[in-house]
Amino acid sequence: MPKRLVSLVLVGLLTLTACSSEPANEESDKDSTPSQSASPDSSETENSTEDLAGGKDALELTGPVEADTVPDMEAVTEGSPALPVEVEDSAGHTVKVESAERILALDLYGTLTDTVIGLGLSDRLVGRSNSDTQKDLEDLPVVTKDGHDLNVEAVLNLEPDLILTNTTIGSDSLYQQLESAGVTVVRFDHEPSLESISESITQVGETFGMSEEGEELAQHTNDELAEAKETIDQLRAETPREPRGAVLYVRGTAGVFFILGSDYGAADVIQFLGLDDVADENGITDLKPANAEALVSLDPEIILAMSQGVESTGGVDGLLDRPGMSATTAGANERIITAADSQLLSYGPRTPQNLVALAEAIYTNGDEE
Numbered sequence: 001m002p003k004r005l006v007s008l009v010l011v012g013l014l015t016l017t018a019c020s021s022e023p024a025n026e027e028s029d030k031d032s033t034p035s036q037s038a039s040p041d042s043s044e045t046e047n048s049t050e051d052l053a054g055g056k057d058a059l060e061l062t063g064p065v066e067a068d069t070v071p072d073m074e075a076v077t078e079g080s081p082a083l084p085v086e087v088e089d090s091a092g093h094t095v096k097v098e099s100a101e102r103i104l105a106l107d108l109y110g111t112l113t114d115t116v117i118g119l120g121l122s123d124r125l126v127g128r129s130n131s132d133t134q135k136d137l138e139d140l141p142v143v144t145k146d147g148h149d150l151n152v153e154a155v156l157n158l159e160p161d162l163i164l165t166n167t168t169i170g171s172d173s174l175y176q177q178l179e180s181a182g183v184t185v186v187r188f189d190h191e192p193s194l195e196s197i198s199e200s201i202t203q204v205g206e207t208f209g210m211s212e213e214g215e216e217l218a219q220h221t222n223d224e225l226a227e228a229k230e231t232i233d234q235l236r237a238e239t240p241r242e243p244r245g246a247v248l249y250v251r252g253t254a255g256v257f258f259i260l261g262s263d264y265g266a267a268d269v270i271q272f273l274g275l276d277d278v279a280d281e282n283g284i285t286d287l288k289p290a291n292a293e294a295l296v297s298l299d300p301e302i303i304l305a306m307s308q309g310v311e312s313t314g315g316v317d318g319l320l321d322r323p324g325m326s327a328t329t330a331g332a333n334e335r336i337i338t339a340a341d342s343q344l345l346s347y348g349p350r351t352p353q354n355l356v357a358l359a360e361a362i363y364t365n366g367d368e369e
Helices: 001-016 026-030 113-116 150-159 170-180 198-206 209-239 266-272 292-298 305-314 314-320 350-363
Strands: 083-086 094-097 103-104 161-165 184-187 244-251 257-262 288-289 302-306 335-340
Touching: 083 198, 094 184, 103 113, 113 161, 113 198, 113 209, 150 161, 150 170, 161 170, 170 184, 198 209, 209 266, 209 350, 244 266, 244 305, 257 292, 266 302, 266 350, 302 305, 305 314, 305 335, 314 335, 335 350
Parallel strands: 103 161, 161 184, 244 302, 302 335
Antiparallel strands: 083 094, 244 257, 257 288
């Protein structure tokens, strides 16, 4: 499935199953995103190889585990935009960026916002989407509505001069409205993979005329990915073989229940964590309904899912009540690993920390048989 279509399908699912149709405001937004108050303080989640507990045999661990929420993004480089610049966007259009005093960065997982912060430009952000749950941004106005749609009026009220987006939030027609109102919009590709991270970061840097800073942030992220790989290899050393893993997407108690394939970034996460990708082995690359037959056939030993999605289906108990779930090894052992919705399949500057948090949940936490 083309990546552009993949993005639209996933956004459609999230929008369709959003729990509120109220206009964008701080109060309603808190009800539609992972709770910050329930997350551990970021200072408690910072990890180093030296601080990690030794890994256990993941095949012997049972019970559900919530992965730690990773610390907020911090500036990695220092610099200022060198404008004007001309960049080519994901549609092949040449966009002239003349000002970046008031910025909005809008995407489903908050990775563009993380990149802006990593480049040292957080003070130029004037609003946020409901995916941007960092504490430092909580006072910024929310410009999304109905889950992950875009409130054009709320955006224009903030008078941004530059919007960065991969259109996983809002439709292109809405961005065209903003362009007609005089706002510069730069569109980026949405490619959910580890390989895409560096290019995405450098492209954002180029948009600000900060190529060197973008390359520095990309290299910093690559270095952290290498460290994360070493850490995860240590954590999984006590597990004698790769546990069978799958990523499930669930919303509510009706029909929104899917197995996610590589087109949605699931494969890279599973493989980096040292799991055996049962979706890939069975030729699943996009979305496949998670019916009883499919689940039993795949028989994952570990299931990864978004926290809010599991909550919306009645928690772990509600998830296990789904047809076929209890017949899988993961279901029998209640081995459900959840992570914040904006964290599980995020590919950006905080991906290394996300992966380590997931690995800790898989290889160190749970009940031992």
